[in-house]
Amino acid sequence: MENTLRPIYQERASHPDTLAVIMIERKNQRSPATDMFDAALLIIVRSAEVPVHMKHYEFSGQKASLHIVTEKQISEWLMLGTNRRIIDWVLNGKVLFDRNEYLYQLVERLSTFPFSERKLKIVMEYGKLIRRYFEGKTFFEAKQYLDAYNHIVHALHHLARLEVIDQGFYPEITVWNQVKQIEPQVYKLYQELIDSGEPLNKRLELLFLASDFLIHSKADVGAAHLLSILEEREYWHFSELLSHEEIAYYSVDLNILLEFLVEKQFVGIHLIETKGKGIFHRTYTFIKSY
Structure with a gap:
């Protein structure tokens, strides 16, 4: 799955505003963690025109979603608890890219919980x-x-x-x-x-x-x-x-x-x-x- 999705996220990972890329694969057919998609890509960026941007893809009978989310929106979700699935993605997703240990520090913050x-x-x-x-x-x-x-x-x-x-x-x-x-x-x-x-x-x-x-x-x-x-x-x-x-x-x-x-x-x-x-x-x- 990672190799298949590589062309989708690789160009974005090279952009200086991109902080992290995480992939979440569906664990089983009934799991709603990825909204019934086979995989989801979460790309965290410093800033963007809109705080959340999504795209859907289909390939070889499978489907994937792309979520481009600003750093500010991630922080707001974590604070307000309005998107608890994001905590699961950040803690349990596969890290494909992490600029200057941004994601490592975010996970550390979740673990220590100031x-x-x-x-x-x-x-x-x-x-x-x-x-x-x-x-x-x-x-x-x-x-x-x-x-x-x-x-x-x-x-x-x-x-x-x-x-x-x-x-x-x-x-x-x-x-x-x-x-x-x-x-x-x-x-x-x-x-x-x-x-x-x-x-x-x-x-x-x-x-x-x-x-x-x-x-x-x-x-x-x-x-x-x-x-x-x-x-x-x-x-x-x-x-x-x-x-x-x-x-x-x-x-x-x-x-x-x-x-x-x-x-x-x-x-x-x-x-x-x-x-x-x-x-x-x-x-x-x-x-x-x-």
Whole structure:
């Protein structure tokens, strides 16, 4: 396969903007890792007119895809976790070209997982976890059990990813295999939800009770990134938090995350008078614990 695809990637590998070339071959006929193609080529470049460019090829009854992706886009995917397959490709693909050990250093970064990146990814997962949990609970209270089930499965998935990240690992596509080794308690919750012989409403009732405890117990870890930013000033307007460069990564869940932290007394409210009688600006302040 490599020899067949060589003419496709060789010219690009010689370009000074090309940082790495990786080939991923389909392991079996049912594997979706390469989108049902026999092989995929990932070419990482410094910059391009568009962040992602793809081409499809066919030869001798086989098919291959070419993915040209900018370095910035790769970093964004790794940070946001929106394309987890890329982690699998980078870690397990066959390296065909690596300029100045770019790929080696990227794999090293994935292996060591710097603490600052971990804190950011954890709060992103924590915000999604809280949103899914409360949306699921609303459906449960309305007796919409299938919708509640869908949301609690997603909530548990975010909790699982949070646990994996907290232990210093990037969550893989097979995240539950990781969690089974790292945090059996969360894995057991997931098993009880999908395998228990209890009626669905009873399973959900138990899961919401257990999840409520776990979510609260993880608040100091889950919200550490946001709390450390809040600690930098006496108080913050919501708009100031939204415009913060790093908080922008989880701005979509910032509202519900803040309200949860206020309720759990990790964050306090500081009111500032406005020109309107009896109307105040609501600002947020870090509550120190001693």
